Amino acid sequence: MNSYFLEDVINGLRKIPKAIPSKYFYDQRGSDLFEQITKLKEYYLTECEREIIINQLPQALRSLGDNLNIVELGAGDGTKTIDLLRSIESFVPSVDYHAFDISFGALQKLSQRLQELTNKIKRHYSVVDFSKGIELMTGDKTRRNVLLFLGSSIGNMTPEESVHFLRTLSDRLNPGDRWVIGFDLVKERAILENAYNDSQGVTREFNLNLLKRMNAELQTNFDIESFEHVEYFDENLSSMVSYLQSKRDQSVTFPILERSIELKVNEKIHTEYSFKYTDQMIKEIAQGSELKIVWEGQDQKCYYRLVMMEK
Numbered sequence: 001m002n003s004y005f006l007e008d009v010i011n012g013l014r015k016i017p018k019a020i021p022s023k024y025f026y027d028q029r030g031s032d033l034f035e036q037i038t039k040l041k042e043y044y045l046t047e048c049e050r051e052i053i054i055n056q057l058p059q060a061l062r063s064l065g066d067n068l069n070i071v072e073l074g075a076g077d078g079t080k081t082i083d084l085l086r087s088i089e090s091f092v093p094s095v096d097y098h099a100f101d102i103s104f105g106a107l108q109k110l111s112q113r114l115q116e117l118t119n120k121i122k123r124h125y126s127v128v129d130f131s132k133g134i135e136l137m138t139g140d141k142t143r144r145n146v147l148l149f150l151g152s153s154i155g156n157m158t159p160e161e162s163v164h165f166l167r168t169l170s171d172r173l174n175p176g177d178r179w180v181i182g183f184d185l186v187k188e189r190a191i192l193e194n195a196y197n198d199s200q201g202v203t204r205e206f207n208l209n210l211l212k213r214m215n216a217e218l219q220t221n222f223d224i225e226s227f228e229h230v231e232y233f234d235e236n237l238s239s240m241v242s243y244l245q246s247k248r249d250q251s252v253t254f255p256i257l258e259r260s261i262e263l264k265v266n267e268k269i270h271t272e273y274s275f276k277y278t279d280q281m282i283k284e285i286a287q288g289s290e291l292k293i294v295w296e297g298q299d300q301k302c303y304y305r306l307v308m309m310e311k
């Protein structure tokens with residue numbers, strides 16, 4: 001049993017409102033469900049980001065020279081990474097690529113996918129929780145480090161948390177190193193809400209899987225049927241907010257701790273933020289992190305933006 005998981009869940013359920021960190025979505029089943037989400041027609045984020053990765057990002061990376069060390073945070077199953085690495089291998093003699101993810105299952109799929117690349121790309125995989133601090137392999141000052149943070153993963157943090165995260169990791173970068181960060185942009189409410197309430201119910205299942213994971217790993221007795229997936233755009237926050245809402249008054253037991261927690265009818269457990277960005281929000285995150293925006297690429301629909309920032 002993962003003791004961090006138990007501790008974070010218990011601390012989160014003591015909060016008002018109750019909350020569980022979104023990183024716990026990604027057990028094997030959660031990672032598989034996320035991969036399915038990225039293929040849904042409503043979930044435009046992946047295709048928009050891929051469009052920029054294929055058509056615009058390689059040119060921007062090419063201008064950084066051919067001595068690169070690429071580090072990807074929350075790499076996932078690599079459906080877009082492979083496109084990027086394929087173009088990089090066409091212009092560099094060799095490159096190191098380090099993938100970090102909390103999900104063993106996702107990294108397993110990524111490593112299988114990347115097998116079709118040539119030996120020019122030296123691949124390294126680490127199952128790690130990047131919020132607990134990681135060794136970035138960025139010590140070699142002769143190489144340009146490029147940190148990839150794709151999939152609008154930054155949106156799962158509040159803007160204040162993002163600044164803290166970027167500043168902390170940037171401390172280990174050399175001047176001139178780069179971040180490439182995916183930001184999902186603010187758009188019409190219906191487009192946003194459909195993306196997270198898909199017609200096939202995959203996102204609903206992804207959210208409810210958190211309860212199944214707790215039952216399996218923490219021996220809790222969440223009654224899955226008595227919770228609903230609730231997700232909407234909170235304009236004041238500029239974020240999609242995701243909850244598991246209790247359909248009835250209920251008590252859930254944590255046998256490991258010999259205690260239970262109570263939930264009232266309609267009470268919500270917060271499970272995820274997915275922030276949606278304006279130009280101003282992106283500028284403020286860069287400024288707060290003491291990073292300089294040096295390049296931006298956008299998809300044709302103007303739904304999504306990749307931003308390169310320099311330390």
Ligand SMILES: C[S@@+](CC[C@H](N)C(=O)[O-])C[C@H]1O[C@@H](n2cnc3c(N)ncnc32)[C@H](O)[C@@H]1O
Nearest residue numbers: 023026074075076101102103129130131150151
């Ligand atoms: C929104 S998905 C994005 C995946 C991929 N980058 C993409 O663009 O499709 C977030 C990824 O980050 C990983 N992740 C979430 N929190 C993490 C953490 N604290 N440490 C390491 N990986 C994390 C998840 O397992 C998942 O693969």
